[in-house]
Amino acid sequence: MEQYVIKGGRPLEGEVTIAGAKNAALGILAAAVMTDQEVTIENVPNVRDTRVLLQAIQGIGARVRYIDEHTVAICGGTINPNTDLCVDEYIRKIRASYYLLGALLGKYNHSQVALPGGCDIGARPIDLHIKGFEALGAHVDIANGMISVEADELIGSHIYMDVISVGATINVMMAAVMANGKTTIENAAKEPHIVDVANFLNSMGANIKGAGTDVIRIRGVKSLHGTTYSIIPDQIEAGTFMVAAAATRGNVLIKNVIPKHLEATTAKLEEIGCEVEEFDDAVRVRAPHVLHRTHVKTLPYPGYPTDMQPQMAVTLALSNGTSIITESIFENRFKYVAELSRMGAHIRVEGNTAILDGVETFTGANVAAPDLRAGAALVIAALVANDFSTVCDIKYIQRGYEKFDEKLRGLGALIEKVETDKEIQKFKLKVG
Numbered sequence: 055m056e057q058y059v060i061k062g063g064r065p066l067e068g069e070v071t072i073a074g075a076k077n078a079a080l081g082i083l084a085a086a087v088m089t090d091q092e093v094t095i096e097n098v099p100n101v102r103d104t105r106v107l108l109q110a111i112q113g114i115g116a117r118v119r120y121i122d123e124h125t126v127a128i129c130g131g132t133i134n135p136n137t138d139l140c141v142d143e144y145i146r147k148i149r150a151s152y153y154l155l156g157a158l159l160g161k162y163n164h165s166q167v168a169l170p171g172g173c174d175i176g177a178r179p180i181d182l183h184i185k186g187f188e189a190l191g192a193h194v195d196i197a198n199g200m201i202s203v204e205a206d207e208l209i210g211s212h213i214y215m216d217v218i219s220v221g222a223t224i225n226v227m228m229a230a231v232m233a234n235g236k237t238t239i240e241n242a243a244k245e246p247h248i249v250d251v252a253n254f255l256n257s258m259g260a261n262i263k264g265a266g267t268d269v270i271r272i273r274g275v276k277s278l279h280g281t282t283y284s285i286i287p288d289q290i291e292a293g294t295f296m297v298a299a300a301a302t303r304g305n306v307l308i309k310n311v312i313p314k315h316l317e318a319t320t321a322k323l324e325e326i327g328c329e330v331e332e333f334d335d336a337v338r339v340r341a342p343h344v345l346h347r348t349h350v351k352t353l354p355y356p357g358y359p360t361d362m363q364p365q366m367a368v369t370l371a372l373s374n375g376t377s378i379i380t381e382s383i384f385e386n387r388f389k390y391v392a393e394l395s396r397m398g399a400h401i402r403v404e405g406n407t408a409i410l411d412g413v414e415t416f417t418g419a420n421v422a423a424p425d426l427r428a429g430a431a432l433v434i435a436a437l438v439a440n441d442f443s444t445v446c447d448i449k450y451i452q453r454g455y456e457k458f459d460e461k462l463r464g465l466g467a468l469i470e471k472v473e474t475d476k477e478i479q480k481f482k483l484k485v486g
């Protein structure tokens with residue numbers, strides 16, 4: 055089983071380049087099948103989630119051509135709408151295959167996808183996706199672990215999102231782009247990846263206004279056409295490296311970013327004493343030896359991102375004083391705390407709040423990644439400990455971080471991906 059072996063205790067220093075945004079790519083790759091013409095998408099992150107979604111897209115009959123590691127051409131014209139547009143085995147691997155529900159409903163007025171499971175961070179219902187599809191005139195049926203959506207005709211509607219939901223906003227936006235008439239999505243999510251999916255659909259001929267605000271207005275069009283589109287940089291990968299620089303007291307230039315998308319993370323790092331220098335498409339993080347405490351509450355964008363919560367917890371666990379983190383988006387996103395405590399962190403969880411009493415440093419340990427962002431956070435913790443650590447279940451980390459260990463080695467980290475104890479011993483002998 056693949057795992058990372060790490061010898062920590064060294065500040066991260068140097069430059070790292072950020073890949074395309076996973077959570078924009080998943081919506082965009084799904085939306086690409088909504089035209090019968092070829093669509094070329096650039097800056098696609100080469101991570102497990104995008105690879106699996108592309109398999110699902112091929113599985114329903116679309117043509118997928120890999121132009122290079124980060125560029126893919128998709129043609130939805132080869133999909134046979136009379137077959138059951140069923141996405142089954144892939145959804146179990148990644149949740150975002152459910153974007154094909156909205157994309158195929160929007161194009162063919164029907165589709166069927168296996169229900170996404172919950173996951174380690176919470177129940178993650180899809181009631182708002184269903185509410186949106188039904189408001190557009192679709193009949194939704196859930197049976198045998200599958201969700202089927204079907205409509206004689208999709209008619210524009212006014213949809214209020216009870217909870218701000220990234221997935222439901224993207225899914226309903228896709229279902230509405232070729233509906234008859236106007237659709238308004240109220241209380242829409244405003245994340246940069248929502249804007250990226252909307253811009254992508256507009257480049258295909260859709261008529262979407264207001265993405266990035268809490269009211270998105272969509273005028274249905276007859277059809278969509280081919281396009282070439284480049285995905286925005288990943289704000290969470292960028293934030294992860296910013297926080298890793300802070301935790302290891304390093305000095306790192308993070309390139310290929312949109313600084314505005316990082317504002318919440320930048321603000322928190324400055325509050326704890328880091329220096330964050332912004333450039334047009336890069337940020338530099340310098341960290342002092344002593345970090346200060348602060349409070350963090352996760353919120354929908356532009357608030358502090360929930361996907362940056364575990365990573366910031368590692369840094370606050372090393373800061374002077376007592377910090378508080380409130381997780382307001384998901385109900386179970388502190389699973390990493392038990393593992394972090396085995397490395398010497400002093401964290402108490404009460405409901406959706408973590409109280410962190412800062413410690414000087416961590417000790418090495420063998421830990422397991424409970425989910426994608428918690429896994430990245432545990433790697434950061436291992437990079438701090440002046441000791442050997444292993445992080446297993448790295449398949450979670452590989453879902454959302456491209457070449458994570460390679461990029462960290464580029465910043466001076468002693469980290470390797472290994473499979474056997476023999477390789478671990480070899481690493482220990484090599485780094486001493």
Ligand code: EPZ
Pocket residue numbers: 076077080150176177178179180181182183184217218219220221222243360361383384385426427454
């Ligand atoms: C997206 O998940 C991201 N995943 C998540 O990133 C991210 O944490 C989340 O948005 C919040 O930003 C992708 O984009 C693939 P939500 P999503 O719908 O769309 C509730 C990562 O690490 N809700 O915005 O599933 C839900 O329970 C992943 O990259 C409903 O109640 O999240 C949650 O409390 C982890 N009903 C809140 O809304 C619904 O129908 C926000 O969830 C849908 C959601």
